[in-house]
Amino acid sequence: MAGPSPQIEKAVLMDAGRVARTLARMAHEILERHPDMRGVVLVGVRSRGVPLARRLAGLLREASGVEPAVGALDISLYRDDFTMIASQPITKGTEIPFSIDGRTVIVVDDVLFTGRTVRAALDQLIDFGRPDRIELAVLVDRGHRELPIRADYAGRSLATARQEIVQVLLREEDGRDGVLLLERRARRAQRGGARRGRARGRRGK
Amino acid sequence: MSAFPHRHLLGIEPLEPADIQVVLDTADGLKEVLDRPIKKVPVLRGKTVVNLFYEASTRTRSSFEIAEKVLSADSLSISTATSSVQKGETLLDTAKNLEAMNPDMIVIRHASSGAPHFLARHCRSAIVNAGDGAHEHPTQALLDALTLRQRKGRLKGLRVAIVGDLLHSRVARSNLWLLSKMGASVVLCAPPTLVPPGIERLAPVTWRIEEAVEGADAIMVLRIQRERMTGGYLPSPREFFNRFGLTEERVRRAKKDVLILHPGPMNRGVEIASEVADGPYSVILDQVTNGVAVRMAVLYLLLGGGAGAAS
Numbered sequence: 138m139a140g141p142s143p144q145i146e147k148a149v150l151m152d153a154g155r156v157a158r159t160l161a162r163m164a165h166e167i168l169e170r171h172p173d174m175r176g177v178v179l180v181g182v183r184s185r186g187v188p189l190a191r192r193l194a195g196l197l198r199e200a201s202g203v204e205p206a207v208g209a210l211d212i213s214l215y216r217d218d219f220t221m222i223a224s225q226p227i228t229k230g231t232e233i234p235f236s237i238d239g240r241t242v243i244v245v246d247d248v249l250f251t252g253r254t255v256r257a258a259l260d261q262l263i264d265f266g267r268p269d270r271i272e273l274a275v276l277v278d279r280g281h282r283e284l285p286i287r288a289d290y291a292g293r294s295l296a297t298a299r300q301e302i303v304q305v306l307l308r309e310e311d312g313r314d315g316v317l318l319l320e321r322r323a324r325r326a327q328r329g330g331a332r333r334g335r336a337r338g339r340r341g342k
Numbered sequence: 343m344s345a346f347p348h349r350h351l352l353g354i355e356p357l358e359p360a361d362i363q364v365v366l367d368t369a370d371g372l373k374e375v376l377d378r379p380i381k382k383v384p385v386l387r388g389k390t391v392v393n394l395f396y397e398a399s400t401r402t403r404s405s406f407e408i409a410e411k412v413l414s415a416d417s418l419s420i421s422t423a424t425s426s427v428q429k430g431e432t433l434l435d436t437a438k439n440l441e442a443m444n445p446d447m448i449v450i451r452h453a454s455s456g457a458p459h460f461l462a463r464h465c466r467s468a469i470v471n472a473g474d475g476a477h478e479h480p481t482q483a484l485l486d487a488l489t490l491r492q493r494k495g496r497l498k499g500l501r502v503a504i505v506g507d508l509l510h511s512r513v514a515r516s517n518l519w520l521l522s523k524m525g526a527s528v529v530l531c532a533p534p535t536l537v538p539p540g541i542e543r544l545a546p547v548t549w550r551i552e553e554a555v556e557g558a559d560a561i562m563v564l565r566i567q568r569e570r571m572t573g574g575y576l577p578s579p580r581e582f583f584n585r586f587g588l589t590e591e592r593v594r595r596a597k598k599d600v601l602i603l604h605p606g607p608m609n610r611g612v613e614i615a616s617e618v619a620d621g622p623y624s625v626i627l628d629q630v631t632n633g634v635a636v637r638m639a640v641l642y643l644l645l646g647g648g649a650g651a652a653s
Contacts, residue, residue: 211371214383214413214642227345227364228371228642231378264380 144302144319151293151316153308156276159292160189163274164196166290171241174203176269178237182246182258183211183229188309189276190245208233210244215257237266243289247305249275252286277316279303346643350462350469353478354519362520366488369632369639375412376634386415389645390445393419394436395472396452401606401630402472402481406449409637415645418445433457434464441465446645450474468644476510476538482605483516485636487524489629490560493601498525503554503596505588506564506613508532508541509575513605514564518544529554533586535575551586558596563588563604566613579612589615593623601625 151159171177174197181190187209198204209232244258255273262271274290279297293316297303302319306312345364354362375383391410395403403419410417420440433452440448447468450458455475462469473479491497502521508514508530518541521528528545530537531554537547548554555561566582576582593600602614602624610616619626 214372214375214385216385227367230371230374232374260384264378264382266379 143322145322146317147301147320148318149315150277150295150303150318153314156292156307156314156316159276160192161196163276163290163292164193164200167193167197167243167274168200170289172201174201174205176239177241177243178206178208178235179243179245179274180208180210180233180237180258180262182244182254183209185247185305185307185310186210186245188307189247189274190243191309193243193245193274205243206235208235210258210261212254212257212261215260217253217257231261233265237262237268240268241270241272242268243272243274245274247276247307248303249273249278249286249288249291250281250303252282252284255286256284276305277303349644350458350471351480351640351644352458352462352469352471354480354483354516354523355478357480357520357523359523362484362487362524365484365636365639365643366491368643369484369488369635370492372638372642373632373635375638376631381412382414383412384414386410386413386641386645389415389447390443391415391417391447391449391641391645392440392443392445392467393417393472394422394440394448394450395420396422396433396450396457397473399451399472401633402451402479405481405630405633406470406472406637408634409641412634413638413641415446415641433460437461437465441467447641470640470644473512475512476515477512478516478519479512479605480516481633481636481640482513483520484640485629485633486513486517486562486603486605487520488632488636489603489625490526490601492628492632493625494559497521500526500559501529501557502526502560502562503529503531503558504545504562504564505531505551505554505586507536507566508547508564509536509538510567511564513562517562529558531555531586533576533582551588551592552595555588555592555596555600558600560601560603561588561593561596563602563608563614565605565607566609579609583612583615587611587613587615588618590617590621593618593621599623603629605629 179190179194181187190207194205194207211229211231213228272289275288276292278288278291278294281299300321302321304317304319306315308314346361393403393406407417445467449470449472450461451472452474455477457474458469458471471478471480487497504514518528530545530547531551600623602618604626608614608619
Protein backbone atom coordinates (compact mmCIF):
# COMPACT_ATOMS: atom_id res chain seq x y z
CA MET A 138 0.00 0.00 0.00
CA ALA A 139 1.29 3.46 -0.89
CA GLY A 140 2.00 5.66 2.11
CA PRO A 141 1.80 9.44 2.17
CA SER A 142 3.88 11.19 -0.47
CA PRO A 143 7.30 12.21 0.76
CA GLN A 144 7.60 15.92 1.54
CA ILE A 145 10.59 18.18 1.63
CA GLU A 146 10.81 21.43 3.56
CA LYS A 147 11.41 24.41 1.27
CA ALA A 148 11.13 27.36 3.61
CA VAL A 149 10.10 28.57 7.05
CA LEU A 150 7.38 31.10 6.29
CA MET A 151 6.69 32.16 9.87
CA ASP A 152 8.52 31.51 13.11
CA ALA A 153 6.89 31.43 16.55
CA GLY A 154 7.33 35.19 17.08
CA ARG A 155 5.77 35.99 13.73
CA VAL A 156 2.82 33.70 14.45
CA ALA A 157 2.23 35.49 17.77
CA ARG A 158 2.47 38.97 16.19
CA THR A 159 0.19 37.94 13.34
CA LEU A 160 -2.47 36.66 15.71
CA ALA A 161 -2.25 39.86 17.77
CA ARG A 162 -2.78 41.91 14.61
CA MET A 163 -5.72 39.74 13.57
CA ALA A 164 -7.30 40.22 17.00
CA HIS A 165 -7.04 43.99 16.60
CA GLU A 166 -8.56 43.81 13.11
CA ILE A 167 -11.49 41.87 14.58
CA LEU A 168 -11.86 44.50 17.33
CA GLU A 169 -11.79 47.34 14.81
CA ARG A 170 -14.71 45.79 13.01
CA HIS A 171 -16.53 44.70 16.18
CA PRO A 172 -15.88 47.21 18.96
CA ASP A 173 -18.59 45.52 21.00
CA MET A 174 -17.47 41.90 21.32
CA ARG A 175 -20.55 40.77 23.20
CA GLY A 176 -22.31 39.55 20.08
CA VAL A 177 -19.27 37.75 18.66
CA VAL A 178 -18.36 34.07 19.01
CA LEU A 179 -15.42 32.18 17.54
CA VAL A 180 -15.67 28.70 16.05
CA GLY A 181 -12.46 26.88 15.19
CA VAL A 182 -12.27 24.26 12.48
CA ARG A 183 -10.66 21.08 13.81
CA SER A 184 -7.97 20.52 14.36
CA ARG A 185 -5.68 23.56 14.25
CA GLY A 186 -8.45 26.10 13.91
CA VAL A 187 -9.54 25.35 17.47
CA PRO A 188 -6.33 26.37 19.29
CA LEU A 189 -6.07 29.37 16.98
CA ALA A 190 -9.63 30.40 17.94
CA ARG A 191 -8.77 29.98 21.63
CA ARG A 192 -5.67 32.13 21.26
CA LEU A 193 -7.61 34.82 19.42
CA ALA A 194 -10.27 34.75 22.14
CA GLY A 195 -7.55 35.29 24.76
CA LEU A 196 -6.07 38.19 22.80
CA LEU A 197 -9.52 39.73 22.36
CA ARG A 198 -10.10 39.48 26.12
CA GLU A 199 -6.81 41.25 26.81
CA ALA A 200 -7.68 44.00 24.38
CA SER A 201 -11.38 44.49 25.05
CA GLY A 202 -12.12 42.88 28.41
CA VAL A 203 -14.67 40.60 26.79
CA GLU A 204 -13.69 37.03 25.91
CA PRO A 205 -15.82 35.61 23.15
CA ALA A 206 -17.07 32.04 23.50
CA VAL A 207 -15.16 29.45 21.47
CA GLY A 208 -16.63 26.39 19.75
CA ALA A 209 -15.14 23.62 17.63
CA LEU A 210 -16.31 22.35 14.25
CA ASP A 211 -15.45 18.93 12.86
CA ILE A 212 -16.28 19.25 9.19
CA SER A 213 -15.54 15.67 8.18
CA LEU A 214 -19.26 14.80 7.99
CA TYR A 215 -19.86 17.71 5.59
CA ARG A 216 -17.02 17.17 3.13
CA ASP A 217 -18.12 17.10 -0.49
CA ASP A 218 -15.16 14.91 -1.45
CA PHE A 219 -15.88 12.28 1.17
CA THR A 220 -16.42 9.39 -1.20
CA MET A 221 -13.35 10.32 -3.27
CA ILE A 222 -10.78 10.25 -0.51
CA ALA A 223 -8.75 7.15 0.15
CA SER A 224 -9.40 6.85 3.87
CA GLN A 225 -11.90 8.15 6.33
CA PRO A 226 -10.98 10.84 8.79
CA ILE A 227 -11.76 9.96 12.38
CA THR A 228 -14.46 12.35 13.48
CA LYS A 229 -13.61 14.17 16.68
CA GLY A 230 -16.97 15.80 17.19
CA THR A 231 -18.39 19.29 16.93
CA GLU A 232 -18.78 21.30 20.12
CA ILE A 233 -20.83 24.47 19.99
CA PRO A 234 -22.13 24.78 23.55
CA PHE A 235 -23.86 28.14 22.90
CA SER A 236 -26.51 29.53 20.60
CA ILE A 237 -25.29 31.09 17.39
CA ASP A 238 -28.68 32.64 16.61
CA GLY A 239 -28.34 36.37 16.01
CA ARG A 240 -24.59 36.35 16.71
CA THR A 241 -21.58 37.13 14.58
CA VAL A 242 -19.73 33.87 14.16
CA ILE A 243 -16.08 34.09 13.19
CA VAL A 244 -14.91 30.81 11.68
CA VAL A 245 -11.20 30.29 12.39
CA ASP A 246 -8.92 27.98 10.44
CA ASP A 247 -5.20 27.65 9.91
CA VAL A 248 -4.95 27.64 6.10
CA LEU A 249 -7.41 28.81 3.42
CA PHE A 250 -6.82 26.83 0.24
CA THR A 251 -9.55 25.60 -2.12
CA GLY A 252 -12.37 26.89 0.09
CA ARG A 253 -14.07 23.50 0.40
CA THR A 254 -13.38 23.21 4.12
CA VAL A 255 -14.96 26.61 4.68
CA ARG A 256 -17.98 25.65 2.56
CA ALA A 257 -18.41 22.54 4.73
CA ALA A 258 -18.07 24.67 7.87
CA LEU A 259 -20.75 27.08 6.59
CA ASP A 260 -23.11 24.18 5.83
CA GLN A 261 -22.61 22.81 9.30
CA LEU A 262 -23.06 26.17 11.04
CA ILE A 263 -26.38 26.68 9.27
CA ASP A 264 -27.53 23.38 10.82
CA PHE A 265 -26.86 24.84 14.26
CA GLY A 266 -28.84 28.05 13.91
CA ARG A 267 -29.11 31.35 12.12
CA PRO A 268 -26.21 33.68 12.81
CA ASP A 269 -26.58 37.36 11.85
CA ARG A 270 -23.26 37.17 10.11
CA ILE A 271 -20.47 34.69 9.47
CA GLU A 272 -16.90 35.87 8.97
CA LEU A 273 -13.71 33.97 8.24
CA ALA A 274 -10.32 34.32 9.90
CA VAL A 275 -7.31 32.31 8.70
CA LEU A 276 -3.67 32.40 9.66
CA VAL A 277 -2.53 31.81 6.06
CA ASP A 278 -4.38 32.36 2.78
CA ARG A 279 -2.48 30.41 0.12
CA GLY A 280 -4.82 30.92 -2.83
CA HIS A 281 -6.03 28.29 -5.35
CA ARG A 282 -9.70 28.81 -4.54
CA GLU A 283 -12.24 26.47 -6.15
CA LEU A 284 -15.23 28.23 -4.60
CA PRO A 285 -16.15 31.92 -4.27
CA ILE A 286 -14.93 32.25 -0.69
CA ARG A 287 -12.63 34.88 0.81
CA ALA A 288 -11.16 35.53 4.23
CA ASP A 289 -12.27 38.56 6.25
CA TYR A 290 -9.09 38.33 8.31
CA ALA A 291 -5.97 36.75 6.82
CA GLY A 292 -2.78 36.68 8.86
CA ARG A 293 -0.66 36.28 5.78
CA SER A 294 -1.46 35.90 2.08
CA LEU A 295 0.95 33.80 0.08
CA ALA A 296 1.34 32.96 -3.58
CA THR A 297 1.99 29.23 -3.61
CA ALA A 298 2.31 26.56 -6.24
CA ARG A 299 -0.42 23.94 -6.28
CA GLN A 300 1.88 21.07 -5.38
CA GLU A 301 3.29 22.93 -2.39
CA ILE A 302 1.97 22.35 1.11
CA VAL A 303 1.59 25.04 3.74
CA GLN A 304 1.92 23.42 7.14
CA VAL A 305 0.92 25.33 10.24
CA LEU A 306 2.48 24.08 13.46
CA LEU A 307 0.94 25.03 16.80
CA ARG A 308 2.34 24.24 20.22
CA GLU A 309 -1.03 22.83 21.35
CA GLU A 310 -0.98 20.23 18.55
CA ASP A 311 2.64 20.03 17.41
CA GLY A 312 4.73 21.23 20.34
CA ARG A 313 5.91 24.40 18.60
CA ASP A 314 4.63 27.35 16.58
CA GLY A 315 5.56 28.04 12.98
CA VAL A 316 4.47 27.93 9.36
CA LEU A 317 6.41 25.82 6.89
CA LEU A 318 6.36 25.58 3.11
CA LEU A 319 6.73 21.97 2.01
CA GLU A 320 6.79 20.37 -1.38
CA ARG A 321 5.27 17.03 -2.12
CA ARG A 322 7.57 14.87 -4.21
CA ALA A 323 5.37 13.49 -6.94
CA ARG A 324 5.06 9.74 -6.46
CA ARG A 325 3.56 9.62 -9.95
CA ALA A 326 6.85 10.77 -11.39
CA GLN A 327 8.65 8.03 -9.50
CA ARG A 328 6.10 5.45 -10.65
CA GLY A 329 6.23 6.87 -14.19
CA GLY A 330 9.99 6.48 -14.12
CA ALA A 331 9.63 2.89 -12.98
CA ARG A 332 7.04 2.22 -15.70
CA ARG A 333 9.28 3.76 -18.32
CA GLY A 334 12.13 1.63 -17.01
CA ARG A 335 10.04 -1.52 -17.26
CA ALA A 336 8.87 -0.54 -20.77
CA ARG A 337 12.46 0.01 -21.82
CA GLY A 338 13.26 -3.39 -20.38
CA ARG A 339 10.43 -4.98 -22.35
CA ARG A 340 11.44 -3.20 -25.52
CA GLY A 341 14.97 -4.38 -24.96
CA LYS A 342 13.91 -8.02 -24.89
CA MET B 343 -3.94 5.92 6.88
CA SER B 344 -6.70 3.48 6.22
CA ALA B 345 -8.87 3.87 9.27
CA PHE B 346 -10.95 0.71 8.90
CA PRO B 347 -9.52 -1.69 6.34
CA HIS B 348 -12.58 -3.95 6.05
CA ARG B 349 -15.25 -4.18 3.40
CA HIS B 350 -17.86 -5.83 5.63
CA LEU B 351 -18.62 -6.13 9.34
CA LEU B 352 -19.41 -9.81 9.75
CA GLY B 353 -18.24 -10.34 13.29
CA ILE B 354 -15.85 -9.25 16.02
CA GLU B 355 -13.67 -12.35 15.68
CA PRO B 356 -11.88 -11.19 12.48
CA LEU B 357 -11.21 -7.67 13.82
CA GLU B 358 -7.92 -6.45 15.21
CA PRO B 359 -7.88 -4.42 18.43
CA ALA B 360 -6.94 -1.36 16.31
CA ASP B 361 -10.10 -1.84 14.18
CA ILE B 362 -12.24 -1.96 17.32
CA GLN B 363 -10.51 1.18 18.60
CA VAL B 364 -11.30 3.00 15.34
CA VAL B 365 -15.00 2.08 15.50
CA LEU B 366 -15.25 3.19 19.14
CA ASP B 367 -13.38 6.45 18.51
CA THR B 368 -15.55 7.19 15.49
CA ALA B 369 -18.72 6.44 17.45
CA ASP B 370 -17.54 8.77 20.22
CA GLY B 371 -17.06 11.52 17.65
CA LEU B 372 -20.40 10.91 15.96
CA LYS B 373 -22.48 10.68 19.13
CA GLU B 374 -22.52 14.44 19.42
CA VAL B 375 -24.64 14.66 16.24
CA LEU B 376 -27.52 13.06 18.17
CA ASP B 377 -27.59 16.02 20.58
CA ARG B 378 -27.81 18.65 17.86
CA PRO B 379 -30.97 20.60 17.13
CA ILE B 380 -30.87 19.24 13.56
CA LYS B 381 -29.87 15.60 13.88
CA LYS B 382 -28.79 15.15 10.31
CA VAL B 383 -25.47 15.37 8.52
CA PRO B 384 -24.97 14.91 4.78
CA VAL B 385 -22.07 12.50 4.85
CA LEU B 386 -23.83 9.47 3.27
CA ARG B 387 -26.08 11.40 0.91
CA GLY B 388 -26.80 9.26 -2.16
CA LYS B 389 -25.93 5.95 -0.46
CA THR B 390 -28.60 3.25 -0.21
CA VAL B 391 -28.86 0.79 2.67
CA VAL B 392 -31.21 -2.20 2.78
CA ASN B 393 -32.12 -3.54 6.22
CA LEU B 394 -33.02 -7.18 5.71
CA PHE B 395 -34.45 -8.64 8.89
CA TYR B 396 -35.32 -12.33 8.91
CA GLU B 397 -35.93 -12.24 12.66
CA ALA B 398 -38.01 -9.97 14.85
CA SER B 399 -36.11 -6.97 16.13
CA THR B 400 -37.11 -3.63 17.57
CA ARG B 401 -33.97 -2.17 19.05
CA THR B 402 -31.35 -3.17 16.49
CA ARG B 403 -33.49 -2.43 13.47
CA SER B 404 -34.71 0.97 14.65
CA SER B 405 -31.18 1.80 15.77
CA PHE B 406 -29.82 1.09 12.29
CA GLU B 407 -32.67 3.02 10.71
CA ILE B 408 -32.05 6.08 12.87
CA ALA B 409 -28.31 5.88 12.18
CA GLU B 410 -28.97 5.72 8.43
CA LYS B 411 -31.34 8.68 8.55
CA VAL B 412 -29.00 10.81 10.66
CA LEU B 413 -26.20 10.23 8.14
CA SER B 414 -28.58 11.01 5.21
CA ALA B 415 -28.41 7.56 3.63
CA ASP B 416 -31.53 6.34 1.82
CA SER B 417 -32.78 3.24 3.56
CA LEU B 418 -35.26 0.51 2.94
CA SER B 419 -36.31 -1.93 5.64
CA ILE B 420 -37.59 -5.35 4.69
CA SER B 421 -39.20 -7.64 7.19
CA THR B 422 -39.46 -11.19 5.91
CA ALA B 423 -42.92 -11.52 7.46
CA THR B 424 -44.19 -9.24 4.68
CA SER B 425 -41.81 -10.18 1.87
CA SER B 426 -41.37 -12.77 -0.87
CA VAL B 427 -39.58 -15.00 1.64
CA GLN B 428 -43.07 -16.06 2.68
CA LYS B 429 -43.56 -17.31 -0.86
CA GLY B 430 -40.51 -19.56 -0.63
CA GLU B 431 -37.78 -17.32 -2.00
CA THR B 432 -34.28 -18.32 -0.90
CA LEU B 433 -31.85 -16.00 0.84
CA LEU B 434 -29.63 -15.99 -2.24
CA ASP B 435 -32.52 -15.11 -4.57
CA THR B 436 -33.68 -12.36 -2.25
CA ALA B 437 -30.13 -11.02 -2.04
CA LYS B 438 -29.57 -11.20 -5.80
CA ASN B 439 -32.80 -9.32 -6.44
CA LEU B 440 -31.89 -6.67 -3.92
CA GLU B 441 -28.41 -6.53 -5.40
CA ALA B 442 -29.92 -5.79 -8.80
CA MET B 443 -31.30 -2.60 -7.26
CA ASN B 444 -27.70 -1.67 -6.47
CA PRO B 445 -27.70 -0.89 -2.76
CA ASP B 446 -24.42 0.17 -1.17
CA MET B 447 -24.99 -1.86 1.97
CA ILE B 448 -27.16 -4.70 3.23
CA VAL B 449 -27.72 -5.00 6.97
CA ILE B 450 -28.90 -8.52 7.69
CA ARG B 451 -30.29 -10.33 10.68
CA HIS B 452 -30.87 -14.02 10.18
CA ALA B 453 -31.64 -17.02 12.38
CA SER B 454 -28.91 -19.06 10.68
CA SER B 455 -25.30 -18.58 11.70
CA GLY B 456 -23.20 -17.62 8.69
CA ALA B 457 -25.99 -16.02 6.64
CA PRO B 458 -24.15 -12.64 6.45
CA HIS B 459 -20.96 -14.44 5.35
CA PHE B 460 -22.95 -16.18 2.63
CA LEU B 461 -24.27 -12.82 1.39
CA ALA B 462 -20.79 -11.32 1.50
CA ARG B 463 -19.59 -14.05 -0.87
CA HIS B 464 -22.39 -13.44 -3.36
CA CYS B 465 -23.06 -9.69 -3.24
CA ARG B 466 -21.11 -6.61 -4.19
CA SER B 467 -22.68 -4.55 -1.41
CA ALA B 468 -21.05 -4.06 1.97
CA ILE B 469 -22.63 -6.50 4.43
CA VAL B 470 -23.25 -5.78 8.10
CA ASN B 471 -24.17 -8.60 10.44
CA ALA B 472 -27.04 -7.47 12.66
CA GLY B 473 -27.14 -10.86 14.40
CA ASP B 474 -26.74 -14.31 12.86
CA GLY B 475 -28.19 -17.23 14.77
CA ALA B 476 -26.21 -17.97 17.90
CA HIS B 477 -23.00 -16.83 16.24
CA GLU B 478 -22.24 -13.10 16.43
CA HIS B 479 -23.86 -9.70 16.97
CA PRO B 480 -20.91 -7.39 16.39
CA THR B 481 -22.62 -4.00 16.70
CA GLN B 482 -24.10 -5.03 20.07
CA ALA B 483 -20.64 -5.90 21.38
CA LEU B 484 -19.27 -2.62 20.05
CA LEU B 485 -22.00 -0.58 21.71
CA ASP B 486 -21.44 -2.46 24.98
CA ALA B 487 -17.74 -1.69 24.73
CA LEU B 488 -18.47 1.97 23.98
CA THR B 489 -20.71 2.16 27.05
CA LEU B 490 -18.04 0.55 29.25
CA ARG B 491 -15.30 2.76 27.87
CA GLN B 492 -17.31 5.94 28.35
CA ARG B 493 -18.07 5.08 31.99
CA LYS B 494 -14.79 3.45 32.99
CA GLY B 495 -12.40 5.29 30.70
CA ARG B 496 -10.86 2.05 29.50
CA LEU B 497 -11.50 -1.58 28.61
CA LYS B 498 -8.10 -3.02 29.45
CA GLY B 499 -7.97 -4.61 32.87
CA LEU B 500 -11.73 -4.57 33.49
CA ARG B 501 -13.29 -7.66 35.03
CA VAL B 502 -16.55 -8.40 33.26
CA ALA B 503 -19.06 -11.08 34.19
CA ILE B 504 -21.36 -12.35 31.44
CA VAL B 505 -24.35 -14.07 33.01
CA GLY B 506 -27.30 -15.91 31.46
CA ASP B 507 -28.11 -17.96 28.38
CA LEU B 508 -24.63 -18.45 26.91
CA LEU B 509 -25.76 -21.30 24.69
CA HIS B 510 -28.07 -19.30 22.45
CA SER B 511 -26.42 -15.91 22.81
CA ARG B 512 -24.67 -14.27 19.89
CA VAL B 513 -24.16 -11.24 22.13
CA ALA B 514 -22.07 -13.30 24.55
CA ARG B 515 -19.81 -14.59 21.80
CA SER B 516 -19.18 -11.17 20.26
CA ASN B 517 -18.58 -9.61 23.68
CA LEU B 518 -16.24 -12.39 24.66
CA TRP B 519 -14.15 -11.85 21.54
CA LEU B 520 -14.15 -8.09 21.88
CA LEU B 521 -13.39 -7.84 25.58
CA SER B 522 -10.63 -10.44 25.35
CA LYS B 523 -9.03 -8.65 22.38
CA MET B 524 -9.14 -5.35 24.27
CA GLY B 525 -7.47 -6.72 27.38
CA ALA B 526 -10.46 -7.15 29.70
CA SER B 527 -10.91 -10.36 31.67
CA VAL B 528 -14.21 -12.16 31.25
CA VAL B 529 -15.91 -14.69 33.48
CA LEU B 530 -18.92 -16.57 32.17
CA CYS B 531 -21.83 -17.82 34.24
CA ALA B 532 -24.78 -20.00 33.23
CA PRO B 533 -26.53 -23.20 34.24
CA PRO B 534 -24.70 -26.25 32.84
CA THR B 535 -27.49 -26.81 30.31
CA LEU B 536 -26.89 -23.35 28.82
CA VAL B 537 -23.10 -23.53 28.51
CA PRO B 538 -21.94 -24.25 24.94
CA PRO B 539 -19.33 -27.01 24.75
CA GLY B 540 -15.76 -25.78 24.46
CA ILE B 541 -16.42 -22.21 25.58
CA GLU B 542 -14.33 -22.78 28.70
CA ARG B 543 -11.30 -22.64 26.41
CA LEU B 544 -12.05 -18.96 25.82
CA ALA B 545 -12.91 -17.82 29.35
CA PRO B 546 -13.47 -19.32 32.81
CA VAL B 547 -16.99 -20.61 33.38
CA THR B 548 -18.78 -20.86 36.70
CA TRP B 549 -22.23 -22.11 37.68
CA ARG B 550 -22.34 -19.82 40.70
CA ILE B 551 -23.41 -16.26 39.96
CA GLU B 552 -22.05 -15.08 43.30
CA GLU B 553 -18.61 -16.19 42.21
CA ALA B 554 -18.98 -14.59 38.76
CA VAL B 555 -19.97 -11.14 40.01
CA GLU B 556 -17.44 -11.04 42.88
CA GLY B 557 -15.32 -7.93 42.33
CA ALA B 558 -16.71 -7.34 38.83
CA ASP B 559 -16.38 -3.94 37.15
CA ALA B 560 -19.34 -4.76 34.92
CA ILE B 561 -22.03 -7.40 34.71
CA MET B 562 -23.59 -8.20 31.36
CA VAL B 563 -26.89 -9.95 31.78
CA LEU B 564 -28.13 -12.03 28.85
CA ARG B 565 -31.75 -12.57 27.96
CA ILE B 566 -33.33 -15.89 28.80
CA GLN B 567 -35.68 -16.72 26.00
CA ARG B 568 -38.90 -17.83 27.62
CA GLU B 569 -39.78 -19.95 24.60
CA ARG B 570 -36.71 -22.07 25.27
CA MET B 571 -37.63 -22.64 28.89
CA THR B 572 -39.92 -25.44 27.78
CA GLY B 573 -37.12 -27.21 25.93
CA GLY B 574 -35.73 -28.89 29.01
CA TYR B 575 -32.94 -26.39 29.53
CA LEU B 576 -34.37 -25.05 32.77
CA PRO B 577 -36.93 -26.27 35.30
CA SER B 578 -38.74 -22.92 35.48
CA PRO B 579 -38.18 -19.15 35.17
CA ARG B 580 -38.61 -18.84 38.93
CA GLU B 581 -35.90 -21.37 39.63
CA PHE B 582 -33.59 -19.68 37.15
CA PHE B 583 -34.15 -16.35 38.90
CA ASN B 584 -33.46 -17.92 42.27
CA ARG B 585 -30.15 -19.43 41.12
CA PHE B 586 -28.94 -17.07 38.40
CA GLY B 587 -31.05 -13.89 38.47
CA LEU B 588 -29.18 -10.66 39.11
CA THR B 589 -30.57 -9.30 42.35
CA GLU B 590 -29.53 -6.28 44.43
CA GLU B 591 -27.98 -8.62 46.97
CA ARG B 592 -25.80 -10.24 44.32
CA VAL B 593 -24.84 -6.89 42.81
CA ARG B 594 -23.40 -5.88 46.20
CA ARG B 595 -20.66 -8.48 45.72
CA ALA B 596 -19.35 -6.57 42.72
CA LYS B 597 -17.28 -3.38 42.84
CA LYS B 598 -18.99 -0.29 44.26
CA ASP B 599 -19.03 1.38 40.84
CA VAL B 600 -20.15 -1.70 38.94
CA LEU B 601 -22.06 -1.22 35.68
CA ILE B 602 -25.05 -3.38 34.78
CA LEU B 603 -25.62 -4.00 31.07
CA HIS B 604 -28.38 -5.88 29.26
CA PRO B 605 -28.82 -6.08 25.48
CA GLY B 606 -32.61 -6.14 25.79
CA PRO B 607 -35.38 -6.99 25.67
CA MET B 608 -35.33 -7.74 29.40
CA ASN B 609 -37.26 -10.42 31.22
CA ARG B 610 -37.74 -8.69 34.54
CA GLY B 611 -37.86 -11.19 37.37
CA VAL B 612 -36.24 -13.90 35.25
CA GLU B 613 -32.64 -12.91 34.51
CA ILE B 614 -32.68 -9.50 36.20
CA ALA B 615 -34.60 -7.97 39.09
CA SER B 616 -36.49 -4.78 38.32
CA GLU B 617 -34.68 -2.90 41.11
CA VAL B 618 -31.38 -3.72 39.40
CA ALA B 619 -32.59 -2.95 35.87
CA ASP B 620 -33.80 0.47 37.02
CA GLY B 621 -31.16 0.98 39.69
CA PRO B 622 -28.22 3.37 39.92
CA TYR B 623 -25.70 0.97 38.33
CA SER B 624 -27.80 0.28 35.25
CA VAL B 625 -26.52 1.69 31.95
CA ILE B 626 -29.10 -0.12 29.86
CA LEU B 627 -30.54 3.04 28.31
CA ASP B 628 -27.03 4.39 27.65
CA GLN B 629 -26.50 1.20 25.65
CA VAL B 630 -29.49 2.07 23.48
CA THR B 631 -28.19 5.58 22.75
CA ASN B 632 -24.70 4.24 22.11
CA GLY B 633 -26.23 1.69 19.75
CA VAL B 634 -27.18 4.47 17.35
CA ALA B 635 -23.70 6.02 17.60
CA VAL B 636 -21.96 2.70 16.94
CA ARG B 637 -24.16 1.95 13.95
CA MET B 638 -23.48 5.43 12.60
CA ALA B 639 -19.77 4.69 12.96
CA VAL B 640 -20.07 1.37 11.13
CA LEU B 641 -22.03 2.98 8.27
CA TYR B 642 -19.56 5.84 8.10
CA LEU B 643 -16.51 3.60 8.07
CA LEU B 644 -17.85 1.07 5.56
CA LEU B 645 -19.59 3.45 3.18
CA GLY B 646 -17.53 6.59 3.30
CA GLY B 647 -14.39 6.06 1.25
CA GLY B 648 -11.86 3.66 2.74
CA ALA B 649 -11.40 0.04 1.87
CA GLY B 650 -15.08 -0.72 1.48
CA ALA B 651 -15.91 1.98 -1.02
CA ALA B 652 -12.67 1.65 -2.88
CA SER B 653 -12.99 -2.01 -3.63
